[in-house]
Amino acid sequence: MCGIIGYHGLEKTSDILYSSLLKMEYRGYDSCGIALFKNNKVSIYKNIGRVSKLVTNNPITFDSLIGIGHTRWASCGEVSLRNAHPLKSFNKQFTLVHNGVVENVEYLKEKYFHDVIFNTDTDSEVIICLIEKFYHEDLLKTIFQVCKLIEGSYSLIIIDENDPNNLYCAKNKAPLIIGKKGFSTYVASDIQALHDSPLIYHMEDLTFAKIGKDIIIKDQFFNDKDIFFMPNLIENEPIKMKDESYMLKEIYEQQEVIQRLKAKYLIHNEVTFQDNIKNLLQDFDEVFLIGCGTSYHACLIAEEFFNKLNIPSRSYVGSEASINNLLFSKKPLIIVISQSGETHDLIKTVDLLSNYKNRILLITNEKHSSLAFKLDHVLLMEAQKEVAVASTKTYLASYLLLYFIYLYIKKEPLKQELDILYHAIGNAQSIDYTHIVEMIIKAKKIMLMGRGIDYKVALEGSLKLKEISYLPTEAYLSGELKHGTMALMDEETIVIGLMSNVNTINLMKGNIEEIKSRKANVYLLGCDKICDVFCVDISMLSPLLLVVYMQLISYYTAKALGNNVDFPRNLAKSVTV
């Protein structure tokens, strides 16, 4: 899930590439690089680590009409300089940046390069070496022919040392968008990397492009394809580091998200949606929810809501949904949740469900994303850009939109719950978390437990803590304690108990006694006076408030450990492989 950029134009190419890469770091940030023409040769500049280091270490003083760049999240081959893109073919004529996965890399190497030693461990190198192997006069046609051999996903930008005037591109199952502004043409994985181009063109799967003075697009049969640029309607959201990190800023912005969702989806306290979504919500017999990571945890919350409406529902993790045969009811409502709208497992699943396209409702934060592009029923999270890898405000937005769907189906107006939540989040922000952070850091085992919906938010709390603190944590159902997990309880364990559900508080109290008698440390968050942090009871929104507390606890723990909270190791904001 890397970010790629290509530029053709009269601006300073290196500056354009650097600033586009900075905007795409959320797609991966373990290494990066650019390639430019210098004295009729293609020169490559790359480094391990962040784009800012690449910029500082490589001030470019010459001009190049074209250039390409890449920011990497290692999926094939370790993080190293030689595996960082751009990559050259054996004889160095061709240079490539690639986003995607070549699934049949071993087969291709064996068939076409038996006994040849490659320069990198990447799957991408085989593409550029195949292009060199099969190259004939027409590079775009060669790329088209080579792409027929590739199984998997790719967006590619290639330059030819003998052709300093053109970029060559291919796209299949990984995003690639062309932007035009004046004499400049940009091509990138992300609309944000197109330097506010007023005109954009989303390349379709199995299409090929030659970008120079003119732009030529070829379809899957290598026939010419008309190109229609659309106006770029993306709002330029200023992203400012006014707080000490994006993550804290985004946790704090949750109050604003509540207000924006209210403004967009409520009229006189009644939930309302656009007509096509209203129609979809009127005619279904079962609900299927699909998401990954934090978005999957939001799906689990929806199960609780639909349960209260006596509507059967089931959640699937995206990576499982894309490999299993999903058994749908006659009239399913399929809800796909994805803040980025770019998650590969979800795109794959949606493609597999093409017969059900009209029954899919997408909840996303990115209206220009690949998923939003594919689907007609889209509910926007209105969370504005989320930069930190750990999702916070988009979880809150997903949760609230699912709650709105619940209210809409139940035909129930909103009461005071959002206002109470708004103030409770303010309180959560003002608490001193030093004590719990010290307990977590001292512990060898960190467990989060709850019952029912509290278990589902424990899963999210545990994910948040592990992804930025790197401490192993586990969430479990407290009723399951005595069936195995109790064996882990001792003085080196901390158990964070989540207790928003007033109906299960007595059962939880029993579990807490059992844990304490095994000498484990206990810290309780919830709506009972025995809790270390007492949270106001907001009925179906109380579990959401507990997640906000866990976001803050995770944040302060990661800070105390000296970790990069915004860009944790080994992760990326958008999981496009």
Ligand code: AGP
């Ligand atoms: C959340 O903190 C994680 N970074 C991750 O689990 C994320 O929620 C998951 O990759 C799904 O992303 P999406 O919502 O953009 O589809």
